[in-house]
Amino acid sequence: MALMKPVRSVGIVGYGAYVPRYRLASAEIGELWTDGNAITPVKQKSVPGLDEDVATMSIEAARNALRRATGVAPDKLGAVWVGSESHPYAVKPTSTIVAEALGATPHTQAADWQFACKAGTEALQAAIGFVGSGMSDYALAIGMDAAQGRPGDALEYTAGAGGAAFLVGPAESAIAEFEGSVSYVTDTPDFWRRQHERFPEHSGRFTGEPAYFHHITSAARELLDQTGLHPADFRYAIFHQPNAKFPLKVGEDLGFTRAQIEPGLLVNEIGNTYAGSSMIGLTAVLDIAAPGDRILLVSFGSGAGSDAFSIRMKETVDHHGAPATRDYVRRSLMINYATYSRFKENYKLN
Amino acid sequence: MEVARFWRTTGQRYQLTGEVCPNCGNKIFPPRDVCPACEHEAKTPYTFSGKGEVYSYSTIHAAPEGFEKYVPYTVALVRLEEGPLITAQLTDVDTKDVKVGMPVEMVTRVLREDGERGMLVYGYKFRPVLAGPR
Structure with a gap:
């Protein structure tokens, strides 16, 4: 198969990350389900707050991407694409919520992408084609999840929350x-x-x-x-x-x-x-x-x-006040399994 | 929340879009089409920076319907850097850490949901300002 490369050279004009504030230690999960005998695949994982989902996390990552993309007004976005396996609605696009919050509506292409953990990079690859073909100057590709793991299952140790947004544009104005x-x-x-x-x-x-x-x-x-x-x-x-x-x-x-x-x-x-x-x-x-x-x-x-x-x-990045990814990683508050269960809405309040 | 009322106020809730008075330059939030300072017609949209500080606050322990799962949580009067004072929930902060004068920034979060089958309502909340780049 030939290398996929667009007719027009494109690159990353801006990028942004988001990770929620809360962390749950693997040891805490292992203590509950295995008497502490689990072989933990990671040290800890990020947990979204009660008011966070793929739409809100995508909005913040995208705002960070736009801050780094000097001079690109939100209404210049020809596409707002969100790749996820945890879209908040089964039917109703996440991408229109994100596009509206950014100020990219109404003249933009909005779509939700789905392919397990590859949903974000397939949106990125499509954005390269979308801009590279000349259909638009700018496209936003987001990969974001608030992942689910069955309690006690191996996936519960790792199923985290967060992701990133990439503003794809012409190579002349790109940082990469x-x-x-x-x-x-x-x-x-x-x-x-x-x-x-x-x-x-x-x-x-x-x-x-x-x-x-x-x-x-x-x-x-x-x-x-x-x-x-x-x-x-x-x-x-x-x-x-x-x-x-x-x-x-x-x-x-x-x-x-x-x-x-x-x-x-x-x-x-x-x-x-x-x-x-x-x-x-x-x-x-x-x-x-x-x-x-x-x-x-x-x-x-x-x-x-x-x-x-x-x-x-290509260029040194001008952050324009956007937090670094490691700033989000460092911003962490450890929670216990009871609080985690509360955030997962496992308790009946009524 | 009714779908129509939700839909009409999307701009102000998602982006903090208010108005600016063409006569005296006063920044207005929420938008009301008339300047409260000089009574001139004011319909020019203005998107606020989202930066401000806590002017006053109250911690809620007995929440109204739809907000029970968040208790205890803090509602604040936030003085936006452009002038207006607005009411909003604080997020990503422990209630004991909230202080008058604390710098905050706007984030878009889930405000509430209309039960299991209803719509998700998104809007502005404020959180302590995140550290900028290194």
Whole structure:
């Protein structure tokens, strides 16, 4: 498959992250369900407050993206796209709520995207095409989730909340340029949630080799082949982060070092933010990257597929007061399982 | 909340859009089309920065219907940096940490929901100002 690259060069004009304030320690979950015997996949995860959902978190990340995108008025956005598996409504777009709050309505394309944890990067890839074809000068692609895990299930330890927004625009005004991307998908049933079900199901260890590792390595190798690049050509590499072990292992399999992966690795502090996971890792890297640095981004979504991008840093970022991703990571208040249950609205008040 | 009333006030609740008086420059929130300072017609939209400080506050322990799950929570009078004083719920803050004069910023959050089947109502709340970039 040929490298996907638009006719017109495009890049990231602005970006923004969001993570809620609350954290739940894995040890707290393990204490409740396993007498403390659980092998915890992360240290802690982020938990949304009672008044937060994918719409509110997307709005804040998008406002941060617009702050960094000097001179781009909200009504210049040709698209507002939100990728998530936890849209607040089953029927009614999240994207119109976000577009309205940003001031992007009414002359904009709004849509919600869905592909488990890959919903954000597929919106990003589409935004590259949308701007790259000349249909619009600017498109906003968001990956955001308030993830659900069944109480006591392995996913409860990692199902976090947060994500990122990327304002895609012409390369001339971008802080980083997209050098090309590939997508690799198969029908692999490693994780799903049926209609009207509250919690997702997963196929245990099957989620590893045939799902996560196969799709990420296949997409990344295809991108490297098509661009003629090698792991050493990249300063940073970000892989989807469902737990602390997988991204380091897949990076090692591909020939990347810990030094390339760790700057974008947030899962130990905020958990798996699903559609936001690899994208918020990219924002943490953009906060520290220098002009000339090359960045590899590879997402993974169950069901299953990976999008891989090569990104070249062009400019030093002017933040215009937008908080850094690590500011959100540091802003943390530990809560206990009882408060967590309250935030999940597990108690009947009436 | 009725759908029609919700829909009519989306601009002010999502974006803090009020008005500015073309005669005396007074910034107005909520929008009312007449300047309360000089009584001149004022229909020019003006979007507030969302920055302000706590002017006064009260902590709610006995909440009205629809807000029970948030108790205890704090409702504040916030003095916007452009002048108007508005009432809003504070969020991402412990009630004991709220102080008069505390700098706050607007965020868009879920205000309430109309039961399990009704619509979600979003709008402005205020939280302590987040640290800026390094």
